Amino acid sequence: MIFDWAFAWHILPQLVKALRITIAATVCGTLIAMILGLALAAARRARSRWLAWPVAGFVEFIRGTPLLVQMYVLFYVLPEAGVVLAPFVAGVIALGLHYSTYTSEVYRAGIEGIPRGQWDAAAALNFNRWQTFRHIIVPQAIPPVVPALGNYIVSMFKDTPLLSAITVLEVLQQAKLIGAQTFRYIEPLTLVGALFLVLSLISAAGIRVVEHRLARGKM
């Protein structure tokens, strides 16, 4: 089997177009994972057991089951309960939900790393719990965990091909379609790998820049 550069060049635009779906899914999934993760981390710290325990159970359940199964459930099972989601929407929710349980653990580590004296000082200044969390604890807890959060973004990005399993026309699905039509798989699949590699490296570099900025700004 010989790699046909002309054919690769020919199909590249189609793949790049599908890549946009991949990137969009990553961006939307990241937003969900970052915000929901922080909310889950906060809820697990709640004083009320009626909130903290169910949330802890939810986090462990989602972390302990495969992302692909969760996608199938959202896409194929929920309609039976009357909830019909577009493939992209179901996929993004699954990605965001799944990774929010990982990011919640990262946030939790960041929050637990804040010395007790900071909580004491905030209480002594009469901040309420929400103000303490929002203005004192979280701004200090996040910068140290940015690298860990970034790793999960890259990891999520590389999980987006799973979306092809629920018919989202992302880059891998597009490559498979091209393969099925032309009976050539080596070029589309190699290109998919290369595109992922390039984007992963770019995002890793981007995360390092953010990390660096935060470290400098903190002093």
Added chain:
Amino acid sequence: METIVKLSKVEKSYGALPVLRGIDLEIGRGEVVSVIGPSGSGKSTLLRLLMTLDRPDAGLVEIDGEPLWTEADQDGRIADRARLRRIRGKIGMVFQHFNLFPHMNVLRNVTEAPLRVLKVPAAEADARAREYLEMVGLADKVDAWPAQLSGGQKQRVAIARALAMRPAIMLFDEITSALDPELVGGILELLRELSRARSMTMIIVTHQMRFAEECSDRVLFFDQGVILEEGPPKIIFHEPREERTKEFLKSILEAGA
């Protein structure tokens, strides 16, 4: 003198370790009280209870006639948030390790609570913060970050930060203990000025005996979770009644010599 802080039969243990074993205490409005005693004798715990950072296992703590904890309060929290915030609003605290907010510059450390808690308008919070920072001698450091300051400067910021909330009661928890020796004097001088104004009730846990003697109206000697002896500084430092007090003062003097 009107009573502003009152403790009756207050007890507190951490796990199996009893830290306060029946404290009865009344402090008047505007009074300056120094608390001395060996480490582990419960001095800091007293302040943590007053600041509502911890709750007592038994007994009653009243601030301005209002009980801090009641039967309705479970799991170490005050059930009535409005009451908790009203009481906390009367009390300020300065900590041994400063506990400045490292992600905010000096000015912001001082304006943050007046802005968010007291809802003071931004311009006023700013002016107030600069006023207190000038008072503690840091007018030129408003834009600095905590990490750029010496321990003494950090503690000055912490004092300004607490003062900016205009508390009726100020708690000082060994505020010179984490400082290099040459920085202690400046902080004590500042504390001295505050105590002279007699505008606030001040409770000062300290190992600085000379300071306690010069500046307080009353000295409490804590030993093993009880107030073993209390009285005017002249009596406590020169004619203590209890043998333990004498021993403690002697050991401190020797350590200082």
